[in-house]
Amino acid sequence: MKNFLFSVFLVVLAAVSLPNGPATAQSAQTLLERRVFYQFDSAYANPKGVDKRLSERRFHGIILWVGKPKPGKPTILYLPGSGGNLAIRRGKFPWFLDKGYGVVAMSYPGMGGSNGLPSRKRIQNLANQLYKQLPEIVGDSPTILWGESLGTGVALEIATHKVGRQRPPLGIILQAPYTSLVELVAYKNPAMLPLFRSRSDLWPSRRTITKTKAPLFILHGGRDTTVPIAMGRTLFKLSPSPNKVFTTHPDASHKTIWRKDALAKMLKWIEALY
Numbered sequence: 475m476k477n478f479l480f481s482v483f484l485v486v487l488a489a490v491s492l493p494n495g496p497a498t499a500q501s502a503q504t505l506l507e508r509r510v511f512y513q514f515d516s517a518y519a520n521p522k523g524v525d526k527r528l529s530e531r532r533f534h535g536i537i538l539w540v541g542k543p544k545p546g547k548p549t550i551l552y553l554p555g556s557g558g559n560l561a562i563r564r565g566k567f568p569w570f571l572d573k574g575y576g577v578v579a580m581s582y583p584g585m586g587g588s589n590g591l592p593s594r595k596r597i598q599n600l601a602n603q604l605y606k607q608l609p610e611i612v613g614d615s616p617t618i619l620w621g622e623s624l625g626t627g628v629a630l631e632i633a634t635h636k637v638g639r640q641r642p643p644l645g646i647i648l649q650a651p652y653t654s655l656v657e658l659v660a661y662k663n664p665a666m667l668p669l670f671r672s673r674s675d676l677w678p679s680r681r682t683i684t685k686t687k688a689p690l691f692i693l694h695g696g697r698d699t700t701v702p703i704a705m706g707r708t709l710f711k712l713s714p715s716p717n718k719v720f721t722t723h724p725d726a727s728h729k730t731i732w733r734k735d736a737l738a739k740m741l742k743w744i745e746a747l748y
Contacts (some may be wrong), residue, residue: 529541
């Protein structure tokens, strides 16, 4: 709640400080978007401190953590959530690498030493470009898109963008997905909804998911208070994929859905894809 109220204060301050005109509204909108949705830790972290099999690569100003796949194995394009940096997700990377999967993890602008300021447009453009150039980074390994929280919308946009249609992903994994960031605002703080009503571009996954039939795996905690499980269930129902799985645990939260029982189901699903 405090973060939302602070964001309102900032956007009002920006609106009265900048010259009148369309640029003012755009600047205020961008400022509000950054303050509300991108709670990144800008501190640099060395991937070798997480797993020696990971290396660092610069990509148009942002940092990637890269682990090459073993022959015949897919690569996970990992799109993180809105908090912290890649280092706080250190338990995930060894799990994939131990299975022989490649990993390319994207550190968004303003996260973990990456240059630039985050915005929906900047994050998505970089993600689309990264997906297109993945063969140059990890070879011809098939790609599984894996989005966590904020990254779920990014993953779905890749899958339905031209780059995803030209080279369809092997599958899509969504951890705690939302139907749209605007709907998430309505759920968390309805008083702020008028400030975002015009932002139809803020990852409308409710609409995007209907445009891909890629195999889909959703994991969502039953006690998730950050993104309600009802949103994950809605996306699952809307997906036209003939191969889709929804897994949950009644006691799991936004972060603790990464648990042995869910991982066992996910591993079985991934292994059946190739």
